[in-house]
Amino acid sequence: MTEGKVTGVLQSDWSAAIQDYPMASCWTHDGGALVVCDSAGGVYAFDSQQGELLWSEQSAHEGGALAMSMHPRETLFATAGQDGKILIWDLSEARPRCCIEIGSGWVENLLWSPDGAQLASSHGREIQIFAADGTEQWRSDEHLSTVSALGWLNSKELVSTCYGRVTIFDSGTGGSDQRFEWKGSLVSLALSPDGDVIACGSQDNSVHFWRRSTGEDSMMSGYPGKPTALAFDSTGTLLATGGGDAVTVWSFEGNGPEGTYPGSLELHERAVSALSFAPDGLTLASGGRDGLVFVWSLQSDGQGRPEGAAMLESVLAEVCWRPDGKALAALDGEGIVTVWTVS
Amino acid sequence: MNAEAKVPVTILTGFLGSGKTTLLNKILSEEHGKRIAVIENEFGEVGIDQALVIEADEEIFEMSNGCICCTVRGDLIRVLGNLMKRRDKFDYVLVETTGLADPGPVAQTFFMDDEIREEFALDGIVTLVDAGHINQQLGRSDESEEQVAFADVLVLNKTDLVDDATLDDLEARLREMNRMARVVRCEQAEVPVDTVLNLSAFNLEEALERRPTFLEPEYPFEWTGVYQLSPGRYQLDLAEGPDPAMSLVVRPGQVLDDAGLREGAEWCVRRYAEPTCSVDVGGVVKAGEHACLELSSAGRKSFFFDVAAEDTVGLFTQHTAEEFDLKLRGPDGEEVPPSAERTWVAQHEHDDEVGSIAIERDGDVDPEKLNRWLGKLLQERGVDIFRTKGIISIAGDPMRMVFQGVHMLLDAQPDRPWGDDPRRNQLVLIGRNLDEQAIREGFDACLL
Missing domain, CATH: 3.40.50.300 (P-loop containing nucleotide triphosphate hydrolases)
Incomplete structure (x- = not known):
């Protein structure tokens, strides 16, 4: 494939450039705009249809942005960065409506709760919970090490990961009633939509997961690299994982995935760096360090075939489906934002 | 990349x-x-x-x-x-x-x-x-x-x-x-x-x-004195000491500071590698030569060297000045004190748990034996072996094999052809409480 070429179900729509490496991206809940932040600290909002730049703020976070999260119902979103700050923005205002100063040091994770009532963040070994207006509600004790990921099981329960531990917090009180210990550095997190399975990629080239309902855990090893990209589909049937040139797909059908062979999607020439399931159905988008993007149609056993492909300039930082599932955004390491319609 | x-x-x-x-x-x-x-x-x-x-x-x-x-x-x-x-x-x-x-x-x-x-x-x-x-x-x-x-x-x-x-x-x-x-x-x-x-x-x-070696040199001299001298003939005055002879290099243009002393030391290491020129009592030592002072006769003895122009001169002696009560006297017979001194070798042994083992051996190594021995050593003692470096002559291989490691992680690769260089193995391990004799014997057993 040559650079810029697009095949299959992907049809070129628009592309745009931002200043530096994209750190996070998300669509507004109505799919009307795509918001991106970069490692130079800029925040950019693009119109969904033509890719017109609605507005940008080049130096929102000194030192660089690190995380972003879109509110599930309103046009609010939050960004965080190396400056130790969280900014809450309204898309229509083009400037932050609220700035939360957490302290010196990086704010690396940021996530709205599914009901949009709370915003969770992590700063070093601590997590902080805010109301939608930015008022702090509680903060955790220090974790064993820097918090590596956050996730919401539902609007009442928050999960954090760090080296050696997964902790579940009651988001109302800040109390933690369940934790899973495991000696390893957890670098990525994906939660099944029903909140039962907590899956983590680990520094030692494995994927570890826990089932809350039974307390059982399993380890999937044999990856050639760190699985930094993980994604569950919307039904919780499939868990797609990176950790090598192949996309490894575990099926939770029946008694699986324990004791089953995973699906292996092998077209990338370098390590898989980004994964995202379409909002409905078993359609997966994958991006790699090779600059390739594939759209796969999967079966419930994890096997699948490619439906479309595109080649970008460099490593894929993000792939991100529009909420209607009819467009896919991809962001590469050169700061190019590309959006395709998906037929 | x-x-x-x-x-x-x-x-x-x-x-x-x-x-x-x-x-x-x-x-x-x-x-x-x-x-x-x-x-x-x-x-x-x-x-x-x-x-x-x-x-x-x-x-x-x-x-x-x-x-x-x-x-x-x-x-x-x-x-x-x-x-x-x-x-x-x-x-x-x-x-x-x-x-x-x-x-x-x-x-x-x-x-x-x-x-x-x-x-x-x-x-x-x-x-x-x-x-x-x-x-x-x-x-x-x-x-x-x-x-x-x-x-x-x-x-x-x-x-x-x-x-x-x-x-x-x-x-x-x-x-x-x-x-x-x-x-x-x-x-x-x-x-x-x-x-x-x-x-x-x-x-x-x-x-x-x-740098052709990763071993810092073990200096063959124990002491250096640096003197600021005017032109003339100078007398080295020595008493009886522990040995019947002592090596010495006179180095003109010696700089006084730490960097200068180290540079002088490296220069003299190479002079010390040359054959010695025996100098009898009353004889003259030439600048830059690896002189060997004959000290077998009884009583104090004198040797001489000449300084043509104002200069800062370094004396690199095999033993410390103290051991032979070495004194430098000017043309007028007056004692000249050194402007700087440096002792290169420890006066007494420290029994530190952490130490280095340096192995240098001519010849070729059997690669399978080396792999087995080193693998076992790192597996058993990897926690206590902090760093490893080596240049190895693998039997039948025209290329030098070089490796370096941190604890159990070892990275080995071919370096360059041996060419006309003598095929020689060099291995350094730094670790805690290492059994030096066992490690030396272990490596020797890998030699062909």
Whole structure:
């Protein structure tokens, strides 16, 4: 494939450039705009249809942005960065409506709760919970090490990961009633939509997961690299994982995935760096360090075939489906934002 | 991605108060044209604005496989992983560890994590030593010994706090512990930046190109005296000593400072490798020759050397001046005191647990035996073996095999053809409580 070429179900729509490496991206809940932040600290909002730049703020976070999260119902979103700050923005205002100063040091994770009532963040070994207006509600004790990921099981329960531990917090009180210990550095997190399975990629080239309902855990090893990209589909049937040139797909059908062979999607020439399931159905988008993007149609056993492909300039930082599932955004390491319609 | 494109990383270690922040600030102010990122674990006052300073707590991550050698530094993976995303790459990264840091996991991070290894190259480990306190610290703390053991460069700082004899003794002790490291003396961390940066210490091919050996020389002389002399004939006056003969090199143009003394020492190591010229009592020693003074007769003896023009002259003697009560007398017979002195070899043995084993053997090695022996050694003793380096002559292979390791991680590769060089093996291990005799015998058993 040559650079810029697009095949299959992907049809070129628009592309745009931002200043530096994209750190996070998300669509507004109505799919009307795509918001991106970069490692130079800029925040950019693009119109969904033509890719017109609605507005940008080049130096929102000194030192660089690190995380972003879109509110599930309103046009609010939050960004965080190396400056130790969280900014809450309204898309229509083009400037932050609220700035939360957490302290010196990086704010690396940021996530709205599914009901949009709370915003969770992590700063070093601590997590902080805010109301939608930015008022702090509680903060955790220090974790064993820097918090590596956050996730919401539902609007009442928050999960954090760090080296050696997964902790579940009651988001109302800040109390933690369940934790899973495991000696390893957890670098990525994906939660099944029903909140039962907590899956983590680990520094030692494995994927570890826990089932809350039974307390059982399993380890999937044999990856050639760190699985930094993980994604569950919307039904919780499939868990797609990176950790090598192949996309490894575990099926939770029946008694699986324990004791089953995973699906292996092998077209990338370098390590898989980004994964995202379409909002409905078993359609997966994958991006790699090779600059390739594939759209796969999967079966419930994890096997699948490619439906479309595109080649970008460099490593894929993000792939991100529009909420209607009819467009896919991809962001590469050169700061190019590309959006395709998906037929 | 080629090796040149990788961003070099230097690790600065040393106990609290050893001068890490001072050195860091000095590097940053002298290298102001470069884009340098500093990762600080000890939150000192970095006074240079243009550097990007990132503070991060030390986080040691063990792996679930239970191997205690397989530890990495989570904070570095996180911070470096983020730095490498930026389009405007950094020219250099400096990591300042806390005083109590174990350098092992820091170094291993650059070999164990694929993404880090792809973008960054560990350039060297620089350990600062507080001359006034290191003697006590070495006895009390494992971390302090490990920081010395891991170093590529030992900066012996705050030399103004102790006298010269203590300094010589301290340096000998450090060299005994780590025979790979270069020792640099200074006050207030004032060392030339090129002695601590761009060392390529973990890239043996490149390091060996610059210096043909990774063993710092064991000096064949114990003492140096430097004298400021006017033209004339000078008399070396010696009493009876422990040996019937003593080697000596007279070096004109000797510089007085630490760097000058080291340069003189390296020059004289090569003179000492030449055959000796025997000089009888009353004879004249020529500048630059490897002279051997005949001392077998009884009583005090005199030898002479000539100085043509005003000069600073270094005497590099096989034994200390004290042992033979060596005195230098001018043309008028008056004693001339040295302007500077340096004792190169320890006066007494330290029984440090951490030490170096250097093996040098001619001939070829059976690769299978070497693999088995080294594999077993690292498996059993990897925790206690901090660093390893080697140049190996594999039987039947025209290329030199070079390797280097940190704990159990070993990286071996072919270097360059032996050509006309004698096929000779060199192996250095630095570790704690190593059984030197067993290791020597183990290696010898691998020879053909």
